Amino acid sequence: MTGPHTDKRQAILDTALDLFCERGFHGTPTSMITREAGVATGTLFHYFRTKEALIETLYLDIKGEMREALYAHIETKDPIRAQIQRICANYIRWGAENPRKFQFMEQFCNAPQISAHAHEEGMAQFTFVHDIVRRGIDEGVLKPHPLGLQFAMFGASTAAVVRLILSRAGREAIDPLMDEAFDLIWDGIAAPAADQ
Amino acid sequence: MTGPHTDKRQAILDTALDLFCERGFHGTPTSMITREAGVATGTLFHYFRTKEALIETLYLDIKGEMREALYAHIETKDPIRAQIQRICANYIRWGAENPRKFQFMEQFCNAPQISAHAHEEGMAQFTFVHDIVRRGIDEGVLKPHPLGLQFAMFGASTAAVVRLILSRAGREAIDPLMDEAFDLIWDGIAAPAADQ
């Protein structure tokens, strides 16, 4: 799987991730990507038809990786609270361990440079979170507010915690902050009598 | 205040706001801005020294405007809960009524194209929110979590509500959603006994 083939392609993707984060899409010339990656300009366009195709591949790769991370150790049989806590912890840990990829998603998850089709495909990966929230509402564990509202607040709050952790960059352990954050989030979305 | 002077300068700012939102900073040529605004290239560089100066002016203008909106009808003597509800409502209404400006702030509030100095100056406008949250924690009305965590969650949740409203673009009244959203946010950050 790691031949001279995969190496250069991956070097281009890795370099592009860094540069797009730091300088934006149009702010990063393809010539800069290839120079930093140590390949020729032609090599980039051998693997990716256009610059847009490159960022779209990057976007879908990372979104898939993120989905895998969020989904880890989720047991459908567990109570809703435990499942949501798991997702929350998975998200925060993934973000803290992959700051570049987290930053990339924040910057480009609504960017016009990425086709609407890719945005849809990326979103579709997270229906399992939607389903869990819906079940929580149906079972009366979560407040009966609109699903979209609950989902949006849950996602936004968790992302905010990651941002906060990254801005303090390793100056404190993340585990206690993670638990405190879940308490805040849970109290917001859970029905009064149901939080254990 | 509205001479032929202010007109063209404002036309450039208005057009730049739209185009930067739709296409990003580097994705928007100055020539496109001037064409859409109906002025000559020279006129843009008469009012703004560089393209960066243009976006920085836009950024600080909007951030100031936003601060004014958030601060409206805040009475220091009111209870903390009422003040936070007011800010929350002000924010959501401003975002719903100024979708372009809201989108611009989301996209560029951490963008590298805007100087660190301008970012600082922009942030400094919102210390009054910080102060209210701190007072809430001191008085025991809000949970004793770290100020940064409380502040981040409050801001992120409110922004998420605006995003939700904008994505549904006028298909429902915003007032009920606004109240529901505040309930969620408040239950998350408030101390158990203190939500009234």
Added chain:
DNA sequence: ATCATAATAGACCGATTAGTCAATCTACCC
């Protein structure tokens, strides 16, 4: 009427861009 200053215009310039292309290199099969 005169003059100074600011507003406006758009042709123009050097630098930079995304993407091409013909040529070479590498790896592997027979």
Added chain:
DNA sequence: GGGTAGATTGACTAATCGGTCTATTATGAT
């Protein structure tokens, strides 16, 4: 060793970019 398909290269191009410059017009004070 001969052949083939894919990987790799970097000089090259047509187009576009941010910004300059000079010229012209509008405004207003005296």
